[in-house]
Amino acid sequence: MNAEPAPIPRDDLIVCPHCDAVYALSKPASGQRAVCQRCHTVLIMPRRKAGLQIIALSVAIVILITAATVFPFLSIAVAGARNSVSVLDAALAFSDGPMIVLSLATAALIIFVPLARVLLSLYVLVPIVRDRPPARHAARAFRLAEGLRPWSMAEIFAIGCAVALIKVSDLADVTFGPAFWMFVMLVVLLVIQDNYLCKWSVWNALNKPRKS
Numbered sequence: 001m002n003a004e005p006a007p008i009p010r011d012d013l014i015v016c017p018h019c020d021a022v023y024a025l026s027k028p029a030s031g032q033r034a035v036c037q038r039c040h041t042v043l044i045m046p047r048r049k050a051g052l053q054i055i056a057l058s059v060a061i062v063i064l065i066t067a068a069t070v071f072p073f074l075s076i077a078v079a080g081a082r083n084s085v086s087v088l089d090a091a092l093a094f095s096d097g098p099m100i101v102l103s104l105a106t107a108a109l110i111i112f113v114p115l116a117r118v119l120l121s122l123y124v125l126v127p128i129v130r131d132r133p134p135a136r137h138a139a140r141a142f143r144l145a146e147g148l149r150p151w152s153m154a155e156i157f158a159i160g161c162a163v164a165l166i167k168v169s170d171l172a173d174v175t176f177g178p179a180f181w182m183f184v185m186l187v188v189l190l191v192i193q194d195n196y197l198c199k200w201s202v203w204n205a206l207n208k209p210r211k212s
């Protein structure tokens with residue numbers, strides 16, 4: 001007669017978000033990481049001081065998004081006439097008539113969604129890093145930030161602009177403004193921030209019982 005193995009409590013399981021493989025949880029040491037054996041998705045990667053670095057990154061991203069929105073993105077010269085455009089100008093170019101919906105959607109996807117994600121993660125991370133109890137509705141805020149990820153299109157915008165500009169450069173004299181380079185930096189920082197953040201560590205900190 002075989003004795004059934006004792007069931008593992010649900011808190012001690014971790015599910016791979018990519019392929020749904022289930023593992024018994026064992027937290028790796030700081031600096032090491034737990035990787036899904038089937039699809040090699042990183043499951044847990046605790047890092048000491050990661051929180052503070054992510055907060056610094058997030059603040060830099062907020063500043064960059066704000067600046068990249070208002071500074072000139074590019075200037076175009078055709079037949080002696082020169083015109084500079086910022087991202088906000090471009091997004092709101094169709095702001096009269098029925099195209100206003102498109103304008104607002106564009107502005108949201110390239111500016112407000114990335115900004116909202118960064119602000120939400122700051123809201124969640126700052127109390128955790130300061131060893132305070134989680135902020136009110138922190139779990140909901142973090143879930144929202146994760147849910148918004150597919151709608152954050154700053155990088156797609158930057159790539160699209162680069163392609164379009166190369167095509168236009170035959171017809172007109174196009175120069176990149178400061179905001180273009182801010183956008184390039186922004187895309188790099190967004191990728192680093194996204195990959196550096198260990199979601200499991202954040203959820204784990206949010207699920208800890210509050211110290212009063």
Ligand SMILES: [Zn+2]
Pocket residue numbers: 016017018019020021036037038039040041
């Ligand atoms: Zn997996």
